[in-house]
Amino acid sequence: MLIPGSCHCGNITFGLTWEPEPMQIPARACDCSFCTRHGGVWTSKPTGSLKIVVADPLLVSRYSFGTKTAEFHICSRCGVVPVVTSGIEGRLYAVVSVNAFDGVASSLVQRAAATFDAESEDVRLTRRKRNWIADVEYREGSA
Numbered sequence: 001m002l003i004p005g006s007c008h009c010g011n012i013t014f015g016l017t018w019e020p021e022p023m024q025i026p027a028r029a030c031d032c033s034f035c036t037r038h039g040g041v042w043t044s045k046p047t048g049s050l051k052i053v054v055a056d057p058l059l060v061s062r063y064s065f066g067t068k069t070a071e072f073h074i075c076s077r078c079g080v081v082p083v084v085t086s087g088i089e090g091r092l093y094a095v096v097s098v099n100a101f102d103g104v105a106s107s108l109v110q111r112a113a114a115t116f117d118a119e120s121e122d123v124r125l126t127r128r129k130r131n132w133i134a135d136v137e138y139r140e141g142s143a
């Protein structure tokens, strides 16, 4: 299954390949101070592959806080945050926002609360290496 997603204005788009086709998509409603304010609900398929395309990188604000090990890619034109990336040991990992999905039945998405605030940085990076999408292509400029 190829899951398309984008910010509202289309500056940031992604395609997440999820095989085998999911019966449900587990999503984490993160309760960190940023995601609470933004309504961030994230998913990832560790064995999936993700292609992120940013049409105009000047219209993307990258925001980090706390351990500064993750970057929220915020479209500065429309304000949506479709993806988060984390560079760990030379590899780019990512999660995507289920709120940015295009044309995916919402009944497929199983939302659950998630808390990561108490994690140490080591524990956090280890979890991301295990759970986040590990095959990420990031491209700038129009196709």
Ligand SMILES: [Zn+2]
Residues within 6 Å of the ligand: 007, 008, 009, 010, 011, 012, 075, 076, 077, 078, 079, 080
């Ligand atoms: Zn946008």
